[in-house]
Amino acid sequence: MPDVEIIAVGSEMLTSQRIDTNSLFLTDQLNSLGVEVRRKLIVGDDRALLTDAVRAALSHAEIVILTGGLGPTEDDVTRDATASALGRQLIFSQQICDEIEARFRLRRRPMAEINKRQAYLVEGAEALPNANGTAPGQWMEHEGHVVILLPGPPGELKPLFDKECMPRLARRLPAQVIRTRFYRVSGLGESDLDAMIAPVYSRYTNPVTTILAAPGDIQIHLRARASTAEEAEKLLAEVGDPVAEILGPRLYSRNGHPLEQVLGDLLRERGSTVALAESCTGGMVGERITAAAGSSDYFPGGFLVYSDRMKTELLGIDPALISQHTAVSGEVAVAMAEGARQRTGASFAISTTGEAGPESASGAPVGTVFVGFSSAGHPPEAQRYSFPGGRERVRGFATQAALEYLRRKILGIDI
Amino acid sequence: MPDVEIIAVGSEMLTSQRIDTNSLFLTDQLNSLGVEVRRKLIVGDDRALLTDAVRAALSHAEIVILTGGLGPTEDDVTRDATASALGRQLIFSQQICDEIEARFRLRRRPMAEINKRQAYLVEGAEALPNANGTAPGQWMEHEGHVVILLPGPPGELKPLFDKECMPRLARRLPAQVIRTRFYRVSGLGESDLDAMIAPVYSRYTNPVTTILAAPGDIQIHLRARASTAEEAEKLLAEVGDPVAEILGPRLYSRNGHPLEQVLGDLLRERGSTVALAESCTGGMVGERITAAAGSSDYFPGGFLVYSDRMKTELLGIDPALISQHTAVSGEVAVAMAEGARQRTGASFAISTTGEAGPESASGAPVGTVFVGFSSAGHPPEAQRYSFPGGRERVRGFATQAALEYLRRKILGIDI
Numbered sequence: 001m002p003d004v005e006i007i008a009v010g011s012e013m014l015t016s017q018r019i020d021t022n023s024l025f026l027t028d029q030l031n032s033l034g035v036e037v038r039r040k041l042i043v044g045d046d047r048a049l050l051t052d053a054v055r056a057a058l059s060h061a062e063i064v065i066l067t068g069g070l071g072p073t074e075d076d077v078t079r080d081a082t083a084s085a086l087g088r089q090l091i092f093s094q095q096i097c098d099e100i101e102a103r104f105r106l107r108r109r110p111m112a113e114i115n116k117r118q119a120y121l122v123e124g125a126e127a128l129p130n131a132n133g134t135a136p137g138q139w140m141e142h143e144g145h146v147v148i149l150l151p152g153p154p155g156e157l158k159p160l161f162d163k164e165c166m167p168r169l170a171r172r173l174p175a176q177v178i179r180t181r182f183y184r185v186s187g188l189g190e191s192d193l194d195a196m197i198a199p200v201y202s203r204y205t206n207p208v209t210t211i212l213a214a215p216g217d218i219q220i221h222l223r224a225r226a227s228t229a230e231e232a233e234k235l236l237a238e239v240g241d242p243v244a245e246i247l248g249p250r251l252y253s254r255n256g257h258p259l260e261q262v263l264g265d266l267l268r269e270r271g272s273t274v275a276l277a278e279s280c281t282g283g284m285v286g287e288r289i290t291a292a293a294g295s296s297d298y299f300p301g302g303f304l305v306y307s308d309r310m311k312t313e314l315l316g317i318d319p320a321l322i323s324q325h326t327a328v329s330g331e332v333a334v335a336m337a338e339g340a341r342q343r344t345g346a347s348f349a350i351s352t353t354g355e356a357g358p359e360s361a362s363g364a365p366v367g368t369v370f371v372g373f374s375s376a377g378h379p380p381e382a383q384r385y386s387f388p389g390g391r392e393r394v395r396g397f398a399t400q401a402a403l404e405y406l407r408r409k410i411l412g413i414d415i
Numbered sequence: 416m417p418d419v420e421i422i423a424v425g426s427e428m429l430t431s432q433r434i435d436t437n438s439l440f441l442t443d444q445l446n447s448l449g450v451e452v453r454r455k456l457i458v459g460d461d462r463a464l465l466t467d468a469v470r471a472a473l474s475h476a477e478i479v480i481l482t483g484g485l486g487p488t489e490d491d492v493t494r495d496a497t498a499s500a501l502g503r504q505l506i507f508s509q510q511i512c513d514e515i516e517a518r519f520r521l522r523r524r525p526m527a528e529i530n531k532r533q534a535y536l537v538e539g540a541e542a543l544p545n546a547n548g549t550a551p552g553q554w555m556e557h558e559g560h561v562v563i564l565l566p567g568p569p570g571e572l573k574p575l576f577d578k579e580c581m582p583r584l585a586r587r588l589p590a591q592v593i594r595t596r597f598y599r600v601s602g603l604g605e606s607d608l609d610a611m612i613a614p615v616y617s618r619y620t621n622p623v624t625t626i627l628a629a630p631g632d633i634q635i636h637l638r639a640r641a642s643t644a645e646e647a648e649k650l651l652a653e654v655g656d657p658v659a660e661i662l663g664p665r666l667y668s669r670n671g672h673p674l675e676q677v678l679g680d681l682l683r684e685r686g687s688t689v690a691l692a693e694s695c696t697g698g699m700v701g702e703r704i705t706a707a708a709g710s711s712d713y714f715p716g717g718f719l720v721y722s723d724r725m726k727t728e729l730l731g732i733d734p735a736l737i738s739q740h741t742a743v744s745g746e747v748a749v750a751m752a753e754g755a756r757q758r759t760g761a762s763f764a765i766s767t768t769g770e771a772g773p774e775s776a777s778g779a780p781v782g783t784v785f786v787g788f789s790s791a792g793h794p795p796e797a798q799r800y801s802f803p804g805g806r807e808r809v810r811g812f813a814t815q816a817a818l819e820y821l822r823r824k825i826l827g828i829d830i
Contacts, residue, residue, distance in 0.1 A: 028431040294771050304691060
């Protein structure tokens with residue numbers, strides 16, 4: 001199988017504040033085709049240095065991917081440097097220029113003269129349409145090598161790579177079938193999960209098992225390679241089925257869908273709706289729920305009740321309840337969920353209240369979070385959590401916990 | 416000033432799960448000495464590939480730092496590859512071997528035979544004691560270059576670098592100072608911004624100017640080097656002051672603080688509060704505002720009014736207004752902001768309503784967003800925007816626009 005070198009271009013990635021993350025996405029996609037990343041290089045916006053780097057990469061790897069440096073400004077040198085390294089010219093494309101101009105027109109803004117720089121292609125390169133930005137990607141072949149130029153912003157690079165590059169690469173590669181399973185698990189720590197499932201997966205090198213952890217959310221990727229789809233599926237089942245068995249109801253997704261989408265499907269199937277009352281998460285649960293397209297089917301809305309006064313005035317919580325138990329308590333979490341459900345008429349409501357830090361207002365330790373749940377015709381409930389980390393991590397954990405709590409209540413899974 | 420190339424060694428850093436973070440620490444330390452990182456390379460545990468990489472690095476940079484690959488196993492190839500690249504031998508050091516053995520004795524464990532591999536020094540290298548692990552670092556000079564080998568674990572690398580390498584590097588370097596400015600700008604596209612300020616910054620190579628764009632938010636980094644702090648500040652002012660002048664009120668931060676923090680400071684200074692009514696952003700504005708620690712000083716809460724019914728029931732918007740103008744209209748945005756302010760008693764309220772896609776419910780094109788603003792004693796207002804991209808990008812732009820709209824209204828800046 002061919003090897004890849006990824007070159008990330010941009011002086012900002014040579015500072016201590018920024019890091020190249022595009023290569024992580026690219027690595028995942030390339031690995032799924034059976035292609036390995038051999039080297040990753042990060043260089044600044046320096047024409048001569050980048051030209052050298054492209055030349056050297058061609059001597060190490062069959063596929064060279066450059067990310068970034070396709071913007072309209074003077075310091076966007078990727079097009080120039082690649083052309084120099086390959087001994088080619090840059091050719092102006094009137095068609096690309098027209099497309100860029102059309103993008104600006106659509107937004108009712110004039111195209112700056114400088115954007116014409118983005119309409120140059122390396123001689124012989126194919127333009128890869130960029131649905132989310134002005135700079136197209138470029139695909140070229142050179143003495144048996146493939147050189148790909150991709151825009152730097154992840155929101156542009158990812159869809160472009162998936163749509164334009166993956167099929168082109170797949171056609172070039174030896175016939176091999178790769179099949180994957182993509183499990184997601186909530187409410188379990190990474191090392192606990194690993195202790196449970198390592199006895200199964202560690203006996204296999206094919207499928208390859210990869211575990212990725214985010215706050216409250218763990219992804220398990222299984223990737224099997226074989227010469228037929230049937231054989232690859234059989235390998236996947238050998239590892240995937242016992243792993244799923246062990247995880248039981250903690251496994252919330254078998255196809256990689258995020259929790260908010262799984263939840264949305266559950267609510268839509270049942271014709272149910274959910275409302276929110278968020279305190280410490282300040283809108284993050286709402287953001288997650290509404291990240292799914294079509295969430296208006298099951299999400300009417302909710303309340304951001306950050307202050308105690310808002311909890312009282314918007315949700316009708318008795319101030320005495322707050323003074324007795326503090327705002328960070330199961331009692332208040334329950335009252336928030338009840339208030340939100342009654343005021344919206346939703347089938348369910350969930351609430352969050354906690355101490356995200358850096359300081360505690362209620363006296364409860366930083367990391368303490370209560371999630372409340374209310375459902376018509378059932379007594380409301382709350383669950384207490386204690387999350388590690390700083391403000392951002394605690395809020396991320398709390399958001400995930402709230403969504404998972406709702407999923408388990410809807411499915412009748414014991415918490 | 417000399418330049419540095421950092422080579423991170425380890426196949427695990429070529430997967431999608433691991434990232435090289437040692438180089439961020441090293442970059443900070445090196446920058447403080449006035450040394451720039453010119454390239455960063457990540458290579459696997461491959462002797463031949465690493466040997467090539469060290470040779471190439473010596474042609475690019477005066478200082479070459481290798482991190483990782485100093486362990487005791489077969490795939491720890493950094494010592495070997497460096498010796499090969501420099502045309503030197505590896506020499507066994509009985510003294511280092513004794514020190515490693517003593518470490519093991521201290522932990523009452525026998526030293527494995529394999530650990531003797533860590534007692535080899537590149538011929539002519541100086542061992543750098545590692546207080547936190549078995550593998551010492553190594554410092555060598557070669558034809559005017561410095562080559563440094565560091566252990567990979569951050570807990571070993573960091574103290575070793577600070578104690579052993581920083582003083583050695585400082586002695587070799589001409590005294591130099593680095594000073595930075597970090598501007599942030601909202602409500603301007605990258606190419607428009609560049610067209611405005613490139614005439615100023617492009618005439619200077621010192622300070623170096625770097626421009627980074629996120630949806631609705633642009634960062635401008637200026638970095639000046641000089642032999643004194645005064646001179647570096649003077650260079651920064653030469654470019655930074657006219658750039659700030661050109662950007663005027665669009666420049667919302669001169670110290671890198673994000674918009675939500677700048678806004679929080681403005682509100683706190685004035686003793687003002689802000690409430691929210693979010694539709695298309697579904698909680699994202701609340702999340703941003705409450706991401707700042709201490710946001711309870713100025714954020715009581717708000718409403719997630721995703722459905723039309725919630726807009727009517729929670730905010731008291733006349734259903735006729737919605738049927739007349741659709742929910743995605745300036746009229747409804749204004750009514751949402753008014754309703755949120757009146758129901759919370761906040762000084763200000765902002766609202767969002769729009770079509771984030773993938774489909775439009777109101778008939779307005781996907782990307783259309785209205786931000787509403789309400790303030791006691793002033794007529795409410797709304798602003799229409801048209802954002803590019805998919806659901807996630809449109810929501811990101813809308814969130815940033817809402818915060819920026821509020822900032823400008825508070826400061827009395829004409830939109």
